[in-house]
Amino acid sequence: MSADTATQIHNIGYRTYEGPRLGRAYARRSLYSQSLRGAYGLGRSAKSKVLPMILFAVMCLPAAIIVAVAVATDLDDLPVDYTRYAIVMQAVIGLYLAAQAPQTVSRDLRFKTVPLYFSRPIERVDYVLAKYGAMATALFVLTGAPLLILYVGSLLAKMDLSDQTLELGQGLVSVGLLSLLFGGIGLVMAALTPRRGFGVAAVIATLTITYGAVSTIQAIAIEAGSTGAVKWLGLFSPITLIDGVQTAFLGAATAFPGGDPSAPGAGAGAVYLLVVLALIAGSYGILMRRYRKVGL
């Protein structure tokens, strides 16, 4: 009897769905925007907003201070180049990536949600593109926002409009490349380690150890007087790769020890660019492989 009444309560008439089914491209876009929002904790618990929002604020704060100083003291040029800003702030970018890359991919792996995606029209390519795109966009927002603040400030301080616009453009291209490179590396690390803690540690370790090693050996090379070696050593860490590319092609001053003489020229710069593109493609390839067997 009780089963009957229960059934009756449930039984409020099933409605079939005759509306549109928007298919793969729509599903991919939905996953992209959901993941991008998730990378800033939007649409999630208050707790998950705290860290990304703090890091975003920390990233923008120096730019805001620079702008305030530039406007107040009527500077002719910004004290920090657009292309240098991300390099100076690389620790914040690294922390953000370490925190948000695992949250973007490891959750679905750890809670075995991935098979639910692949049992729908969405395919592996769509999943990987959406996640990679979301991570890179989130990084681009993080690194691009302070550049926009600097740009607005430079206009308020009545600096040269065309110079500033060109430099902003160069800066945005540089952080765009950085976002793709870092996003790929972060996601690969996170996707290979379903435990969130390991993912965080792996991302931080990859970024700091490579950068620490490269800059130490570069400093030693300078001591030994071999500026040629400095130029090539930069190939071995993500941030120095970006430095090399932007020095060669985006009008940036190098942050390598030794300054201009150790900066890669067009030839070495091409190698830097190729390595960056290969790493981006490689990250994509590894992610595709990673999801090949998931849930099967």
Place this chain on the structure above:
Amino acid sequence: MIATESLSKRFPRVTALDRLSLDIGPGVTGLVGANGAGKSTLIKILLGLSPATEGRASVLGLDVATSGAAIREQVGYMPEHDCLPPDVSATEFVVHMARMSGLPPTAARERTADTLRHVGLYEERYRPMGGYSTGMKQRVKLAQALVHDPKLVLLDEPTNGLDPVGRDEMLGLIRRVHTDFGISVLVTSHLLGELERTCDHVVVIDGGTLLRSSSTSDFTQATATLAVEVTDSDACPDGTSALREALTAAGVTLHAGFEEGLPGAGHILLLEASGEETYDIVRDAVAELGLGLVRMEQRRRHIAEVFRPDAAAARPEGAARPADNAMEVQAR
């Protein structure tokens, strides 16, 4: 709905499916098999997620090898394992999954609300799923498989981990998926007993091969086992033997097998229920003898038991029969 033709799936060390040919029509179909029989493997091939080593399969008339995406648009899948992130509410999760199936945002929200209500989740659907009971989690998993109104759902062990009441509720729900929602169902289990009450048709596989495929009425009539336990009375000091005689006289087939390890197993009679009338015969016999009926229940049997009589019958004359069959008391 589903057709396979000599479908095989070989992994490096095991053959999960071995030239399996099936033809499954609309309605609720049970896919029964022991652990490792190849049930989940079959489902993954049907979803177009895992290529068959050999043979062909089609779902809703679409070839799994070439039309995977089109199949997945019209099919729902409930995996056997946990798949729910604990820090998200059922509503958020199912809405997201609806959009992954291609439903526009508004439709996704409306259908999520409807579907969660249909599977029996109400206020709790706004709470994070980490705090749900197993029964509630299974309902959410079912809801995400139904939210896009598929033509067919593939449910992999939906009663896994549920207590008897939870099982019955889940099975009732599955029945309604077909009768009320008009969605065909393929549901797996390693318990034949629970599926034969829910399904129109049962397919039994073992070691990747087809053991049997038939409508459930065949199974029930041939094999339903009823367990009856009675008290003794002053008139009948041994109520169990008295009832056994009475039932034998009434033409009921009794198994003399005992259930091992159960307290008082010797007092439980196992008999074959050939239909409704068996229940009446038992009731009347118990009443006539003036005994107390402690229990009368249908046994959930492991799939292997069902095939023992068949296997024994197929054996050449003179071959040893399994002990429990040898002890069978045949009615005249």
